[in-house]
Amino acid sequence: MTASLKSHSHGQTMVLTISNPEHRNALGPDLYAAGVEALNVAENNPELRSVVITGEGNHFCAGGNLQRLMDNRQQPPEVQAQSIEGLHNWIETIRAFPKPVVAAVEGSCAGAGFSLALACDLVVAAHNSVFVMAYSNVGLSPDGGATWSLMRALPRATALQLLMGGERISAERLQQLGVINQVSALGESLSDALALCERLNARAPNALASIKELANEAMTGSLHAQLGAERDHFVRNLHHANAGEGIAAFLDKRRANYL
Numbered sequence: 001m002t003a004s005l006k007s008h009s010h011g012q013t014m015v016l017t018i019s020n021p022e023h024r025n026a027l028g029p030d031l032y033a034a035g036v037e038a039l040n041v042a043e044n045n046p047e048l049r050s051v052v053i054t055g056e057g058n059h060f061c062a063g064g065n066l067q068r069l070m071d072n073r074q075q076p077p078e079v080q081a082q083s084i085e086g087l088h089n090w091i092e093t094i095r096a097f098p099k100p101v102v103a104a105v106e107g108s109c110a111g112a113g114f115s116l117a118l119a120c121d122l123v124v125a126a127h128n129s130v131f132v133m134a135y136s137n138v139g140l141s142p143d144g145g146a147t148w149s150l151m152r153a154l155p156r157a158t159a160l161q162l163l164m165g166g167e168r169i170s171a172e173r174l175q176q177l178g179v180i181n182q183v184s185a186l187g188e189s190l191s192d193a194l195a196l197c198e199r200l201n202a203r204a205p206n207a208l209a210s211i212k213e214l215a216n217e218a219m220t221g222s223l224h225a226q227l228g229a230e231r232d233h234f235v236r237n238l239h240h241a242n243a244g245e246g247i248a249a250f251l252d253k254r255r256a257n258y259l
Contacts, residue, residue, distance in 0.1 A: 003027055003065075005034040006056070012049040013197040014042045015190075017056050024062035024108050025055040027116075032086035036093045043097060049205055050197040051097070053120060054104040054190050055113075063111020063134060084143050087112060091119045091145045095216060098209035100200045104193035105171070106186075110134045115144025118153075121212065123180035124193040125171035137166040152219065153179050204242035204258040 003020035016038055018025040042048045055061050072080045094101050094116075103117040105125035111134045117123050125131075133150075135142045142163060150159040154177060162169060174180045184192040200208065210233040218226055237243055242258045249256035 003031040005031050005038060007038050009048065010052075010194055011198065012047060012201040013194060014038065014048050014051045015194075016051060016053045018054070018061050019056040021057040021059075023065060024059040025057070025113070026062045026065040027087065027112050028065060028068065029083050029086045032083075032090045035090040039093050039097050042099065046205075048099070049201040050100045050102065052102050052104050052190065052193045052197060053116065054193070055106065057107075059107035060103070060105040060109040060129070061113025061116060062108050063113045066138065069140075087115075087144055091115065094119045098212060099205065100197065100208060100212070102193045102197055104189040105129045105131075105180075106189050108132075111142075112144045115142065115146040115149070118149035118179070119145055122182075122193075122196065123174075124182045124184055124189050124196060125174070125180050126184050126186050126189045127171055128186050129171040129189075130168050131171070131174060132166060132168045133162045134166055136164055150179075153177070202255075202258070204237075204240075204246060204256075206240050206242055207237055210237055 003018065003023075003026060006017040006019050008015050008017075016035065018027070018031065020026050020028070020031075039051065042051055069080070072083070100122065101120045103120040103123045103125075105117055105123060106129060107126070109117055109125070109129055109131045111132075114131050114133055117125075117131075133142060133146060135146075147159075147163060150162060153159070154162075158177065161167065171180060171183045175183050182192060182196070214226070214229055214233060217229055221229070242256075245258060246256045
């Protein structure tokens, strides 16, 4: 059975479920393309204001399918390169997606699964979750933006310990390190992620899109460039109808109803 991506809506949130439970939701090329397509659909649907990515059953994602990787060793290198490009296209789509993306993690979150969770804007993980950069355990180096994410999120020594050592790390420790946002009870990561999305869905979508874009630009730009970008976003958002509603609601001491 190949990996697939199931999709359903929960209020204003699209839930994407990695489905390959026989292999702890290991990833595959068809799933990468489905992920990009699903986000394109969600971006163009004004009724959807956020996305949750989760795994079917008791695990989030075990990463790549090792049997498929072994088979690809008998193929030209371009075959594996094309597969990784599919994954990376999905990662970049998540990063550029103008709406919040939340990972809801249970059980194993390994290799490319860990990379996928890191690509999301926020991470909610059950207390039994186990995260591991498993690449070096099988003689491989990371993909999916793992090095980019961890080297920015953690001190160099800590990031390299995870990347080189292939050691397991708990949700609680990653929360302490600031890598994940919330630790949930067993089996509750999805419901907690949906509750988090409901709070985000109540905010002005244009403002959240600006915040995500500015946060992405802040990783590489100069202070001068960032100040200019913040000015432009602020002015544009001030003249959006949602700012009028938000300011009026605050002054009237009522809940805002954003477009």
